[in-house]
Amino acid sequence: xxxxxLSDVHCKYAAETAxxxxxxxxxxxxxxxxxxxxxxxVLNGDIFDLWFDWKYTIIKQYFPILRRxxxxxxxxxxxxxxSGNHDFWFNGFLKTYIGIEIHPExxxxxxxxxxxxxxxGDLHTVNDLRYKIFRRIIRLPLVKGLFSIxxxxxxxxxxRRMSRSSRLRKVSHLLQTKKSAGLVRYAQSxxxxxxxxxxxxxxxxxPQVRELSGGIYVNSGDWVVHHSxxxxxxxxxxxxxxxxxx
Ligand SMILES: [Mn+2]
Numbered sequence: 001x002x003x004x005x006l007s008d009v010h011c012k013y014a015a016e017t018a019x020x021x022x023x024x025x026x027x028x029x030x031x032x033x034x035x036x037x038x039x040x041x042v043l044n045g046d047i048f049d050l051w052f053d054w055k056y057t058i059i060k061q062y063f064p065i066l067r068r069x070x071x072x073x074x075x076x077x078x079x080x081x082x083s084g085n086h087d088f089w090f091n092g093f094l095k096t097y098i099g100i101e102i103h104p105e106x107x108x109x110x111x112x113x114x115x116x117x118x119x120x121g122d123l124h125t126v127n128d129l130r131y132k133i134f135r136r137i138i139r140l141p142l143v144k145g146l147f148s149i150x151x152x153x154x155x156x157x158x159x160r161r162m163s164r165s166s167r168l169r170k171v172s173h174l175l176q177t178k179k180s181a182g183l184v185r186y187a188q189s190x191x192x193x194x195x196x197x198x199x200x201x202x203x204x205x206x207p208q209v210r211e212l213s214g215g216i217y218v219n220s221g222d223w224v225v226h227h228s229x230x231x232x233x234x235x236x237x238x239x240x241x242x243x244x245x246x
Pocket of ligand 1: 008045046084085086120122202203204
């Protein structure tokens with residue numbers, strides 16, 4: 001089986017800087033090259049910097065990436081999306097119109113003699129109580145309902161402010177490393193208790209393949225700095241960096 005995993009693309013509905021535009025261009029060109037190349041593509045969280053689909057409305061700026069994903073799906077590739085901490089308010093558009101299966105927490109699969117687990121990772125960081133409380137609140141049906149009755153332009157500018165403040169919050173390098181250690185710890189626990197032998201995560205934005213006892217932890221990195229993704233072809237893991245036209 002040919003599997004592609006990517007996460008933390010942080011696609012923005014309003015590109016603000018030259019680097020935002022470059023990231024978007026690289027993402028689109030990568031997705032174009034992926035058409036017909038894989039049997040399964042796992043979008044492992046934070047693909048969109050902010051996602052919401054209203055009853056009759058979607059965010060038009062995401063049309064280019066959605067079009068590419070639809071083309072990948074039409075070419076016999078199963079599309080899976082796990083929620084991240086930036087994209088979790090899905091209302092059926094991706095499933096109905098693009099054919100993407102949504103898995104809010106995690107997705108698992110047996111293929112080529114391996115037991116694979118895919119999850120974004122934001123739930124498994126350590127020393128992150130403040131975020132975990134916020135995560136609970138933001139996912140309450142009441143909060144989602146209130147967001148849905150706002151005019152989309154207003155809702156998005158509000159959402160953008162929230163998303164930006166969470167990104168700019170000053171976190172020391174040491175604390176960041178400590179938090180990310182939770183991802184590896186979670187992977188190790190899943191390898192031991194649930195007998196997965198490949199655990200794919202994102203969230204840390206640090207591309208990594210690490211051998212643990214009994215299995216492998218893989219982090220697909222991000223498309224903000226690294227433009228990294230993971231290929232698992234017939235069970236062989238390859239962490240790659242995308243550059244256009246190569
Ligand atoms: Mn994340």
